[in-house]
Amino acid sequence: MPSFILHKFVSEKVIEQNLEYRTGVIYTTNRRVWEHDEVFKNRLRDTTAIAIDMETATIFIVGHYNQIARGALLLVSDTPVTPDGIKTGKSDQVVTDNWLQKHLDIGINAMTEIGMTGETIRHFRY
Numbered sequence: 001m002p003s004f005i006l007h008k009f010v011s012e013k014v015i016e017q018n019l020e021y022r023t024g025v026i027y028t029t030n031r032r033v034w035e036h037d038e039v040f041k042n043r044l045r046d047t048t049a050i051a052i053d054m055e056t057a058t059i060f061i062v063g064h065y066n067q068i069a070r071g072a073l074l075l076v077s078d079t080p081v082t083p084d085g086i087k088t089g090k091s092d093q094v095v096t097d098n099w100l101q102k103h104l105d106i107g108i109n110a111m112t113e114i115g116m117t118g119e120t121i122r123h124f125r126y
Contacts, residue, residue, distance in 0.1 A: 006071035009110040014073075017106060024050035026074065028057045041081050051076045073110075075103045 014021040027049040034040050034052075044052070056072045063070035077087055077095040 005114065006069060006110070009114050010071065010073050010106065013106040013110045013113075017102060019102070022050065024048070026051050026053050028053045028060075030054060030057070035081075035086055044081060051079075073103065073107050075099055 011021050025048050027044055027047060029052060031040075031054075051074060053072070053074060056074070059072070060070055062068075075095070077092055
């Protein structure tokens with residue numbers, strides 16, 4: 001279950017930076033070298049996924065198990081389902097140089113504000 005309070009605070013910080021804020025389906029997998037599998041890529045298109053996440057699945061599983069509020073502000077660094085979209089060392093460096101610090105600042109500012117306002121994050125239990 002996503003935390004909508006985390007979503008609210010992070011989205012506000014993105015907008016305050018005059019950055020484009022997008023939401024959408026993120027496909028999480030630990031599968032490597034999927035970029036060359038046309039059947040898999042077609043399945044991604046069918047799910048309308050806008051990105052693939054290979055790093056945060058563990059955070060979400062452990063957070064869920066331990067009842068810790070969780071969210072992810074993803075920095076998409078490649079778009080391998082588009083022509084010329086596979087990440088290279090050079091394109092990765094451009095993303096890092098242009099976005100890493102902004103990305104960290106947004107996350108830190110959102111979490112700091114949540115802490116200062118005393119917001120509580122609750123989830124339904126089934």
